[in-house]
Amino acid sequence: MKKIYLIGIGAGNPDYLTVQAINTMKKVDVFFLLEKEGCEELVGIRKEILEKYLEEGRYRVVTAEICERKKGGRLYEQGVETWRQQKAGVILELIKHKMNDGETGAFLIWGDPSLYDGQLEILQYILKQGVVDFEYEAIPGITSVQVLAERHKIPLNRIGETIVIATGRRLKEYAPSEVKNIAVVLDSYAAFRHFRDEDIDIYWGAYLGTADEILISGRLKDVIEDIQKLRKEAKKRKGWIMDAYILRRVEGLEMDKVDSHNYDDIC
Template sequence: MKNILLIGIGAGNPEHITVQAINALNRTNVFFILDKGYANDDLLRLRKEICQRYMTRDDYRVVQVQDPQREDDPHSYQVGIEHWHEQRAVLFEQLIGDEVADGEVGAFLVWGDPSLYDSTLRILERVLERGAQSFEYQVIPGITSVQALVAQHRIPLNRIGEPIQITTGRRLAQSPEGDIDNVVVMLDAHCTFETLTDTDLYIYWGAYLGTPDEILIAGKLKDVSAEIRRVREAARREKGWIMDTYLLRRPR
């Protein structure tokens, strides 16, 4: 039987890797690395660095392939995601079939944690449903950008007796302002927080968390919103990509 590992590698710091993840790395025969096509791909470099830093065996191999480009459907967000996932499923099916022999272990190194806003786990399940490949898989948890964000800002994720919500920029745009008390926002490409600057909310924002390029800004949203927009746009222009997360919190 083939075995596939989904290994959470943390939010950007190579030292985010857990002992369980290191052990999983050293069980692996072949690593699949998806190239997203960035000219300056720090995410790809970090995956290779983690292998070189923590692997104690030298008989592993790395297969690097082009990640299918996601194209948004102008009429339906869900249709666009479905098409992208199907493209990835076809690719994963081919990789597992061609590169993993019976009894071998293949692994995907997943940014953050495989269970939080990452599609790899769903796509592996889709590959199994297609029926052409048979394998077992295991999920190795990792430190998320949410954990890294609050650690770097030195604040607790939740307050006593209060819930915490994790959502996306798309969903935040649909939320009534009065429902926002403690909200972590991920995947916000449009700075949706700018629509809330007339509130008393605080924001704790971070980009490239855990990396040498980490940026942190915190304060009253109405005071720092413009600064976050400016810094974010400059960083994205310089690096060609940005990965940021923020917490919105209403004062007691």
């Protein structure tokens, strides 16, 4: 039986790898690196991770091209589905033809495999087709949302509050009054613009964990121009941008205002 690992590598810095991720990598015969035009740097970080943690010559690397998702279609979900099916076709071929029975293969997943990453569902989709059989397992990684909070030295939620994780596309569905703590990823629209007149703080970060990291925080209306300018400049300079942010309503329960008899929500 073939075995596939989806190994979470953390979001940015090769030092974010967990001991479990490193120990799993040592068992792998073949690493599959998926290349997308314009994202060569992300493949580079994966190669750096392999060189940093593994002995040369003890593993194979197979690269494959995947196409960019076509943007701008009428139905976003349908577009993503089609793109995932194309990606599944490439991955199926890799598992079928580029590893032998009894071997272990792995995909190095940016951040954590469970957060806005389609690879788990793609493997399940391939198995359902019944063309190839394999076991699979996911290894957790440090997500971009966690890195963002740590880099800004803030907890993800204040006492007893909820934390929502959303995409830029979905952010618009929230009424300003509903914004307590929202972490936003995958936002190519700068959707935070919709809340610019609200009493909301933003904790923004781009290229987190890398040498190009940029961090900005403050009252949204005060820093919005800076963020938009830096975003534009960085994207032009590097050709791509990966950024995330937390929006947080200014009022909220702070440590010194907590009723000392009610510790239910405090850990």
